[in-house]
Amino acid sequence: MKMPDAQSHRLCFLIFVCVFRLGTAAEVSVWNVEINSTQDAVFRKTLYANTTIFMKFQGDPASCDRNLAFNISWYLRSSVCYNEVFNTPDNKAMNMFGMDHMLKDGWSGFYSQGYMYFDNCSSLFLPKVYYTDFNPYQPLTSPKSDPSNQSLIWPDKPDISAVAKAWEDSPYLFIVKVQPLFRGLEDEDIGAEQQLNFAFTMKVEMKGQHDYSSPADWPLMMFFMVMCIVYVFFGALWLFWFACYWRDLLRIQFWIGAVIILGMLEKAVFYSEYQSIRYKGDYVQGAVIFAELLSALKRSLARILVLIVSLGYGIVKPRLGTTVHRLVAVGILYLLFSSVEGVLRVTGGFYGTVALVANLSLSLIDSCVM
Known part of the structure; x- marks a missing residue:
């Protein structure tokens, strides 16, 4: 036919x-990381401007020693280079923590950082507003120039569990350092921390104008x-x-x-x-x-x-x-x-x-x- x-x-x-x-x-927007020691975590995602980053902690307070406190610090960095964010191995990305300059001349971006101190696990697991104001963000400077003193302030206030907010549509690198502290121990007794066991879940969420969807x-x-x-x-x-x-x-x-x-x-x-x-x-x-x-x-x-x-x-x-x-x-x-x-x-x-x-x-x- x-x-x-x-x-x-x-x-x-x-x-x-x-x-x-x-x-x-597809890019994930919610992570659940199991924490049981001094630990670093790296998160990568393209974000819309004004996307809010939340951090929550879940676990059993009875599983932690009463002398155990936590210092949790974070670092948020944007870049015009997609490969800098998504194709940098975790061990090299950790070296960027606290960095205030660009990796190469001609690139651009911003960074923000902060920390949170918790007296014990009960305080860690309690939902709260971590900051009265969002931490300011600063432009990344050239590798050969002096650090910039310019700071940009957010007009709005953080919600419960909010730690940072994205300032532009861009790929972002979010690094978190979890450090347990043992209150009441002498320097010669620091080795005792190896005998203390604790475990909890750190939940990181990034939510913007299209809920959890990214610009990608x-x-x-x-x-x-x-x-x-x-x-x-x-x-x-x-x-x-x-x-x-x-x-x-x-x-x-x-x-x-x-x-x-x-x-x-x-x-x-x-x-x-x-x-x-x-x-x-x-x-x-x-x-x-x-x-x-x-x-x-x-x-x-x-x-x-x-x-x-x-x-x-x-x-x-x-x-x-x-x-x-x-x-x-x-x-x-x-x-x-x-x-x-x-x-x-x-x-x-x-x-x-x-x-x-x-x-x-x-x-x-x-x-x-x-």
Whole structure:
């Protein structure tokens, strides 16, 4: 059977729309860190201006020694360089604590810092307003210049558990140092602190104008919402064409419908996870991996369909013969490398050697397909 020309154009358009994909790497906004010794923690996130950072502590006061106090200090730093914030290892990021200058000339940013002292665990776990005013923030100076004395003050007051506020839309590095102090011990008895056991959970939240969504996540959530609507429209349009040309349907057209359904499910899962980040500050990693696997399956099937249409199957050729094995091999290889690349992106191994091999393989297969 031969399809009408208009339907052939629509077929190719829909296939190529289903081929392309947007890479995603959602940012968490709520962290729960288990503290059981002198400990440092590094948090990274892009923030909207006026986003508030909260710190809360949870645990059992009876598990702490009555002579145990805590000094918790923090340091908040913004930068125009994304890599400075997100690609700096934790051990090197800790060296920035208290730093008042930029790492390189020509960069810009601000910093703020402060500390909180707690007499005991009961005081630590009690919700309270830590500061009467937000600590001022200062511009980072050039590495070769003198520190700046300019300070910028917030007009509003902190809420319960609030420690700092973002001053501009930018990537931020938030570093926390937890230091237990043993009141009433002589210097020669400091070694006794090794025998004291304590444990509590430090909860850090960053909440702004779009709840927990960051400037990196909010546009992606809108994108996936729009794409859900687009795929629903494509699905309805495809069903309409099925009804109009039901006498001339080809087998390949059912597979194109499957690609549209997979795309609809993929975008819906991604949208639900970004909604979860917005309202809860975190996402379910298993659901995101499931969406990545759906995306890999959809894109693999879409590329096979592009090749099949290009070879004329179902239009001018009744069967493909030995070419089927090559098409299956291309589809399996693309599915394999695409799945590995997607899972590594979700689990945080996107910059490793395996991810590099997967990306190069995907680029090579795409070049061959085109």
